[in-house]
Amino acid sequence: LALVTVDDDSFWEDMPATHFAVDAPQLDDTVIAVGYPLGATSITVTRGVVSRVLMMDFTLMNFTRQRVLPAVQIDAAINPGNSGGPVFAQTSNKVVGVAFAGRSQAAGHGYIIPVMVVQMFLDAFYKTRSPSFGKLPSLGLSTQKLVNPNLRAMAFGGGVPKHKAGILVVDIDPLGNAKRDGIKVGDVVMKVDGAVV
Numbered sequence: 175l176a177l178v179t180v181d182d183d184s185f186w187e188d189m190p191a192t193h194f195a196v197d198a199p200q201l202d203d204t205v206i207a208v209g210y211p212l213g214a215t216s217i218t219v220t221r222g223v224v225s226r227v228l229m230m231d232f233t234l235m236n237f238t239r240q241r242v243l244p245a246v247q248i249d250a251a252i253n254p255g256n257s258g259g260p261v262f263a264q265t266s267n268k269v270v271g272v273a274f275a276g277r278s279q280a281a282g283h284g285y286i287i288p289v290m291v292v293q294m295f296l297d298a299f300y301k302t303r304s305p306s307f308g309k310l311p312s313l314g315l316s317t318q319k320l321v322n323p324n325l326r327a328m329a330f331g332g333g334v335p336k337h338k339a340g341i342l343v344v345d346i347d348p349l350g351n352a353k354r355d356g357i358k359v360g361d362v363v364m365k366v367d368g369a370v371v
Contacts, residue, residue, distance in 0.1 A: 175272065175287065175295045176258070192260065195268040198246060198288035199224045207250045207273050207284070209259025221264070222250030222282070232274070232287070243291050246271055252284030261286045314350015315357060317341040329362050339370045 180186075199205055203224045211218055226247040248261070252273050259273045271286030320326045320340050327334045329342050340362045346353050357363075363371050 175292065177296075177299060192262075193268050194289045194293065195263055195266060195270045196289075198227060198244060198290060199263055199270045201225075201227065203270075204264040205248050205250055205270060205286075206262045206264055207248070207252060207256060207259060207286075208262065209253075209256035209273055211253035212255035214255070218253070218256075220250040220253075220256075222248050222284075225249050225282070227288075230285070244288050245274070246286045246288050248284050248286060249282035250284060251282070252286075313352045313357075314347030315343050315352040316345035317363065318344045320362070329360075340364050341371050 201224050205222060205224060207220045207222075208217060210216075224246055228245055228247065229242040230245040231242050232245070250261075252275060256273045257275065260269045261271045261273055262268065263270045269289060271288045272292055274285045274287045318325070318341065320329055320342055323334055325342070329340065343352070343357060343359055343361045343363060346357065346359055365371060
């Protein structure tokens with residue numbers, strides 16, 4: 175993500191504004207990607223649905239210690255040059271994300287950065303007012319899903335609980351917030367801000 179502005183404030187006069195949606199789009203929501211793909215001389219529009227909501231490494235390099243953030247996969251084309259363009263919810267006409275990347279080897283496989291990550295980015299900038307405000311906040315921990323019954327039993331002290339909640343902490347960033355707050359390798363995270371994990 176990047177913030178771009180202009181030197182002459184008169185540019186903004188009579189400029190129509192759009193608004194962010196509060197939440198990320200849900201599966202099967204219809205979305206509209208708007209942008210200027212390479213070679214285009216006017217705005218282009220592609221329409222599709224939300225195929226998947228996931229956590230992903232935005233560098234697309236799959237580093238083991240790289241942070242993952244919420245992302246949304248859509249089947250509307252994200253053509254080269256469309257990155258950075260808004261993606262609107264068809265029902266509300268509000269921005270639900272920013273076009274991010276496509277996959278050349280896979281048809282109908284585009285990604286958007288959802289509105290909550292964009293808002294976190296903007297909040298970090300407005301708090302510092304610095305062009306180099308640093309990384310987005312992170313818990314600073316790596317986790318393992320507890321789908322294996324034996325791992326689940328080990329994590330919960332020998333018995334397999336009836337609920338499906340919880341993720342196992344397997345690594346802690348020594349300078350991250352989790353370390354400062356006393357989270358340790360082997361802990362099981364059950365809730366974050368009241369939301370069941």
